[in-house]
Amino acid sequence: MIKEKGILFILSGPSGVGKGTVRKKLFEEELDLQYSISMTTRDRRTGEVDGVDYFYKSREEFEKLVKEGELLEYAQYVNNYYGTPRKYVEETIEKGLDVFLEIEVQGAMQVKKNFPQGVFIFLFPPSLEELKNRIVNRGTESQELVLNRLKEARNEIEMMDAYDYVVVNDQVETAVDKVKAIIKSEHLKRERIAKQYKQILEDELS
Ligand SMILES: Nc1nc2c(ncn2[C@@H]2O[C@H](COP(=O)(O)OP(=O)(O)O)[C@@H](O)[C@H]2O)c(=O)[nH]1
């Protein structure tokens, strides 16, 4: 009997589109899905917990992890590093459990290279105007950075073709429902393939 591997889901999209918001809402429910906690060099914000929100690392520690090949992908974002622990993702998938990543676009493209069998979901803004409003309202970036983010967003949106699914984040609840529907549909697809595979084996043996 061949042990089935888990599925790797990747939620990505331009800065400010609502990745963090959608992911948090998605995980408010009990799901059969493991969230991969990222490593970061950014400071811990009030209310955040080490090992829950992120694993907080110094720049030196992070660079060592990169050198030792401990990260499945990593990227720099607003002067800080962010990265996905390779071992956790690989071991969890080997166990047959599904893993969910919420990462920015550069990182998602690295995962695509190293793990093309992943399911890539691109979160899309209702409009560029709304994307700008969200970045401004979030209030974490200066005016200059907002303009930079928007310019980057245009380039990032061009990479949309590399993704398996596109979800418009108009209402958070609707976007979450769509992500859940994608997960369910991928499960059904996997079950169907497993059944067909089993049938082929049985036919060959009979
Ligand atoms: N490449 C990559 N990006 C990540 C990772 N973890 C988080 N991010 C992204 O880093 C960006 C900044 O995250 P964060 O500092 O938590 O701020 P916020 O989500 O903008 O409030 C977001 O776009 C996240 O999706 C990771 O492991 N790898």
Ligand SMILES: Nc1ncnc2c1ncn2[C@@H]1O[C@H](COP(=O)(O)OP(=O)(O)O)[C@@H](O)[C@H]1O
């Ligand atoms: N569907 C939505 N409608 C309105 N505002 C949203 C929606 N999704 C997210 N936001 C808001 O947009 C801002 C950016 O969201 P965030 O989750 O930080 O984006 P990202 O993680 O993609 O950078 C936040 O202030 C958040 O509350």
